[in-house]
Amino acid sequence: MGNLLLIIISFTAGFLLSKLKHFPKNSHKGINAFIFYISLPALSLRYIPEIDYNIEIIFPVIMPWLVFIFGAVFFITIGKILNWSKQLIGCLVLCCGLGNTSFVGFPLLELFYGKESIRYGILADQPGSFMVMSTLGIFAAVYFSNGKANWKQIGIKIFKFPPFIAFIIALFLSFVEMPTLVNFTLEKLGATLSPLALFSIGTQLKWKSEFLELKPIGIGLLYKLGLAPLVIYLLYLPFTDSSGLVFKVSIMEAAMAPMITGILLAIEYKLKPNLASMFAAIGIPLSLLTTWFWYLLMN
Secondary structure: OHHHHHHHHHHHHHHHHOOOOOOOOOHHHHHHHHHHHHHHHHHHHHHHHHOOOOHHHHHHHHHHHHHHHHHHHHHHHHHHHHOOOHHHHHHHHHHHOOEOOOOOHHHHHHHHHOHHHHHHHHHHHHHHHHHHHHHHHHHHHHHHHHOOOOHHHHHHHHHHOHHHHHHHHHHHHHHOOOOHHHHHHHHHHHOOHHHHHHHHHHHHOOOOHHHOOHHHHHHHHHHHHHHHHHHHHHHHOOOOOOOOHHHHHHHHHHOOOEOHHHHHHHHHOOOOHHHHHHHHHHHHHHHHHHHHHHHHHHO
16 A cells, blocks of 8 residues: 555656646656666666576566567557557557556555565566566667667667666676675665656646547557456466466566556657656556456456
C-alpha cells in the first residue's frame, strides 16, 4: 500500500505543482536527466551483479523481449491500417511495448505471491525490460522520431546511453563482491527512479480533450494489459509448470502497466508526448484491476 500511495502522491504532486505560476518551466528536463544518468544506472549496478544465472531464468528474462517485439509488429500493422503517423506508432510501441516490471510490478508480485517472487521479478525487469528499453527502446525512439533508420546514429546512441553502459559494467561486476556501503548507496539512488519519473510525467500532463485520443489509448492498453499477457500465457503454458512461480511471475509481469521510462523516452523524442503521459495516468490505475484478474485466472 505504501508503494501505491507513493505512486499517487508523486504523480498528483507533479500535475498540481505544474499549474502554479512560479513553478519552473521545462523542469522535467533536469529531472529526466537525473533519471537517465543516475537513477537507472544505479539500479543496474545494484541488482544485476546478484542475479543467479541458471536455465529457469530464461522465461522471465525473454518475456519483455517477446512483448516488445510482438507489440511493435501489432502497432505497426494497426498503424498502417488506420493510417497513423510514425510518431503515433512510435509512441504506442514505446509506451505499450514496455511494462512497468519494477515499481508497480514488485509490490504487486509481493502482494500476490510473496517475497520469493521478487527474485524472478528482478529477472524480468533488469536483463528483461531494462535491457529492452536500453537497446530496442532506444532504437525505436530514434527510428520513429527521425522517420528513417540511420543505423550508425542508432548504434552510437545505444552505446552512449548511460543505462546501457551501466548494464555492461554491471555484468562484469557479477565477479566482484561489492562493499556494503556501495550497495547501500546504489540502492538509495535507484530508489529515486519511480517518484522522480512519476513526478516528471505529472508535470507534463495536460488534461485537454484534444490529447485524450481514445482509439490509440484503447488499442494500446488493450495490448499491454490484455493481449500481451495472453500471448505469453499461451506460449509458456506448454513449456513451464503452470503452478510454479516462474510461470506466474512471467505472466503477471507481462500484464503490468506501461513502463514509466518508456513513456519518458517517447516524451524525450517528441513522440506524441501528451498522449504518452496519458498512458501513465490511465494505465497504472487500470492495471491494478487487470493484474487482479490475471491473478484470479491463474489461481
